[in-house]
Amino acid sequence: MKPIPGWADVILIPLVSVLLAALCAALLVLAIDEDPVEAMKLMIDGTLFRSAGWGFMLYYTTNFIFTGLAVSIAFHAALFNIGGEGQAMLGGLGVALVCLFIPWPHWTLAILGATAGAMVFGAIWAAIPAYLQAKRGSHIVITTIMFNFIAAALLNYLLVNTLKPVGSMDPATASFPAATHLPTFQDMAGLLGFEGMFRGSPANVSFFLAIIACFVLWILIWRTRLGYQIRALGHSPSAAKYAGISPTKIIIVTMLISGGLAGMMAVNTTQGEAERLILNFTEGAGFLGIAVALMGRSHPFGVFLSALLFGFLFQGGAELGFWTSIPRELILVIQALVILFVGALDNMVRMVVGQAFHLVGYRRA
Amino acid sequence: MDFLTILQIFDSSLRLATPLLLACLAGLFSERAGIFDIGLEGKMLAAAFLSAAVAAITGSVWLGLLAGIGASVAMSLIHGLASITFRGNQIISGVAINFLAAGLTVVISQDWFKQGGRTPQLQGGARFEPINFPGTVGSRELDGVGPLGQFYSELLSGHTILVYASLAIVALTWWILFRTRYGLRLRAVGENPAAVDTAGISVVWLRYSAVLICGVLCGIAGAYLATALQAGFVKDMTAGRGFIALAALIFAKWRPWQALYACLLFGFLQALALRPDVIEAAIGMKVQVQLLDALPYILTVVILAGLVGKADPPKAGGQPYVKEN
Numbered sequence: 001m002k003p004i005p006g007w008a009d010v011i012l013i014p015l016v017s018v019l020l021a022a023l024c025a026a027l028l029v030l031a032i033d034e035d036p037v038e039a040m041k042l043m044i045d046g047t048l049f050r051s052a053g054w055g056f057m058l059y060y061t062t063n064f065i066f067t068g069l070a071v072s073i074a075f076h077a078a079l080f081n082i083g084g085e086g087q088a089m090l091g092g093l094g095v096a097l098v099c100l101f102i103p104w105p106h107w108t109l110a111i112l113g114a115t116a117g118a119m120v121f122g123a124i125w126a127a128i129p130a131y132l133q134a135k136r137g138s139h140i141v142i143t144t145i146m147f148n149f150i151a152a153a154l155l156n157y158l159l160v161n162t163l164k165p166v167g168s169m170d171p172a173t174a175s176f177p178a179a180t181h182l183p184t185f186q187d188m189a190g191l192l193g194f195e196g197m198f199r200g201s202p203a204n205v206s207f208f209l210a211i212i213a214c215f216v217l218w219i220l221i222w223r224t225r226l227g228y229q230i231r232a233l234g235h236s237p238s239a240a241k242y243a244g245i246s247p248t249k250i251i252i253v254t255m256l257i258s259g260g261l262a263g264m265m266a267v268n269t270t271q272g273e274a275e276r277l278i279l280n281f282t283e284g285a286g287f288l289g290i291a292v293a294l295m296g297r298s299h300p301f302g303v304f305l306s307a308l309l310f311g312f313l314f315q316g317g318a319e320l321g322f323w324t325s326i327p328r329e330l331i332l333v334i335q336a337l338v339i340l341f342v343g344a345l346d347n348m349v350r351m352v353v354g355q356a357f358h359l360v361g362y363r364r365a
Numbered sequence: 366m367d368f369l370t371i372l373q374i375f376d377s378s379l380r381l382a383t384p385l386l387l388a389c390l391a392g393l394f395s396e397r398a399g400i401f402d403i404g405l406e407g408k409m410l411a412a413a414f415l416s417a418a419v420a421a422i423t424g425s426v427w428l429g430l431l432a433g434i435g436a437s438v439a440m441s442l443i444h445g446l447a448s449i450t451f452r453g454n455q456i457i458s459g460v461a462i463n464f465l466a467a468g469l470t471v472v473i474s475q476d477w478f479k480q481g482g483r484t485p486q487l488q489g490g491a492r493f494e495p496i497n498f499p500g501t502v503g504s505r506e507l508d509g510v511g512p513l514g515q516f517y518s519e520l521l522s523g524h525t526i527l528v529y530a531s532l533a534i535v536a537l538t539w540w541i542l543f544r545t546r547y548g549l550r551l552r553a554v555g556e557n558p559a560a561v562d563t564a565g566i567s568v569v570w571l572r573y574s575a576v577l578i579c580g581v582l583c584g585i586a587g588a589y590l591a592t593a594l595q596a597g598f599v600k601d602m603t604a605g606r607g608f609i610a611l612a613a614l615i616f617a618k619w620r621p622w623q624a625l626y627a628c629l630l631f632g633f634l635q636a637l638a639l640r641p642d643v644i645e646a647a648i649g650m651k652v653q654v655q656l657l658d659a660l661p662y663i664l665t666v667v668i669l670a671g672l673v674g675k676a677d678p679p680k681a682g683g684q685p686y687v688k689e690n
Contacts, residue, residue: 028469032476080456082403128666138669139678141456142615145403145608146662146669153659161653290460327475327482332468336461344447344458351451 002354021337043316055201061311065210067289070262072298078234083144084262085286086151091263094121096277110180122263130255204272382632388610391582398575399555404462406607412437412587414470417598434584441580452685482600493593498522555679612665
């Protein structure tokens with residue numbers, strides 16, 4: 001394979017992959033007798049040219065930042081955490097218990113408590129697969145998949161039998177007390193004098209929590225001893241071991257952080273948006289974290305950018321489903337294509353880009 | 366609880382175990398050759414849709430079955446291209462295939478049939494019909510034939526051809542893997558591809574062949590779901606069966622006969638989940654449906670943890686093979 005410059009590896013390869021995915025999606029839209037240009041226009045109009053569109057986009061982005069960071073930190077230790085979905089579900093349970101059973105005086109305290117609850121529950125759900133990987137060598141991909149299904153069954157059981165208010169038919173908890181409700185972008189814009197901005201959209205303060213998480217994770221990965229150990233283990237387990245790093249400890253700690261991050265997604269969905277715990281609130285965001293992490297090259301800033309892109313796609317897809325006969329499941333196809341090109345067919349894209357650089361005369365210095 | 370109720374539970378266990386078994390054997394071929402496949406779910410889903418769609422349009426279930434196999438094999442080829450030719454990450458490729466199938470099936474079925482992501486109900490020749498063995502009696506006359514007759518009429522007879530075929534495929538899989546030269550090579554390429562390469566046998570071709578067999582079997586599994594177990598395709602109709610099959614594969618430690626037992630066990634759990642009244646009558650207390658749903662996964666984690674016998678996957682599983690140069 002021909003060498004490519006470092007910047008192209010970080011920027012060009014994901015970009016080419018996304019363009020390839022977009023091209024395939026456009027062909028699919030053509031194949032079902034719709035106009036891809038018109039569809040794209042509709043997605044942009046409905047998302048970027050309306051403040052409520054931004055509100056929905058940033059709401060989805062918040063989820064994807066958390067789950068994307070969760071997958072990324074695990075990638076740095078060469079672990080594949082495919083269990084974000086289940087860890088987020090448990091995170092939702094943590095948020096619900098904290099919000100329902102502790103009388104919070106104000107949302108500023110409640111969000112701290114809920115974040116702690118989400119992290120602890122998410123981390124616990126990641127702890128068992130992590131322990132089994134570190135101590136018993138059980139493949140973490142398989143165990144985390146299994147734990148997604150176990151989490152779904154557990155949540156289903158709790159919502160149907162235990163947490164559902166008496167007399168309610170809906171498998172959901174009672175609504176959280178008003179003091180735990182998070183200010184939405186609409187509330188905040190109102191305070192600043194922009195009444196009516198972001199009307200009816202779910203984006204809320206947990207977006208800023210996600211930004212903070214990006215920043216903290218960047219420091220953790222590249223500016224701390226633990227981050228160094230995580231990356232060392234990911235690059236070469238034998239070298240890390242020789243340097244005195246305990247693989248068992250790093251695997252478990254990394255997965256605890258990863259599960260905690262995935263769980264934090266629930267602060268946005270459960271405390272911020274639904275204001276109660278409902279079934280299936282994760283809506284596949286846990287899996288989408290894989291696409292986000294792959295495209296963001298497991299770097300917190302990259303994760304932020306690709307979470308924005310997927311936030312746009314999700315909101316745009318909803319617009320398509322609303323205004324055209326293109327089902328919103330088109331987004332699943334785009335998501336699949338992005339994962340395919342950025343992740344699985346990475347070498348193919350790399351080969352083409354490398355060949356192109358070779359043709360214009362690039363040689364490794 | 367009478368004998369007939371038990372027979373009915375076993376009968377529905379067998380029906381529910383069939384798609385699991387076919388997908389599980391599909392995964393067995395792929396993983397024995399060293400290609401991890403978490404895209405069983407997506408392949409089944411694609412096959413379920415296209416088989417139902419083609420059966421609905423042509424009225425022929427056999428054409429539907431062929432189309433379903435075609436859809437699943439196409440997905441397999443993507444997996445092969447990504448994980449064999451381009452040496453990509455097999456897990457990521459599997460995740461992509463699951464999403465691709467979940468999205469494409471709804472987008473295309475909406476375009477073709479405009480019924481909210483489902484196909485029309487299949488009738489007559491567009492479905493696999495149960496085969497009744499000679500001398501079986503209808504459900505109303507079952508009381509008069511004694512336990513042996515009930516066993517024959519209710520459990521052995523009256524399934525679609527795919528159910529019997531899947532049982533035959535278990536034996537065939539065992540024979541291919543452990544009694545043929547191809548099977549020996551297939552197992553070798555999953556354990557030590559370099560050795561196979563040294564012997565002058567193509568690793569790439571062997572792995573592609575395994576991935577294609579996997580596609581064919583997933584195709585039959587998906588077609589069974591949409592044209593035999595149910596009468597048409599509905600969105601996300603595989604409902605995690607591909608992952609239960611994966612769990613069964615690990616539970617069976619990548620062996621065909623054990624795969625049959627694991628799938629029958631998991632099918633039995635699914636059948637029980639449909640009859641909570643029977644469990645209550647049998648053990649005198651209510652068992653939560655969610656526990657039955659989660660049990661295959663919990664059992665698999667226990668096996669993976671090595672608490673009850675250790676499940677070791679093929680050694681070269683998940684790693685792309687790079688020829689020395």
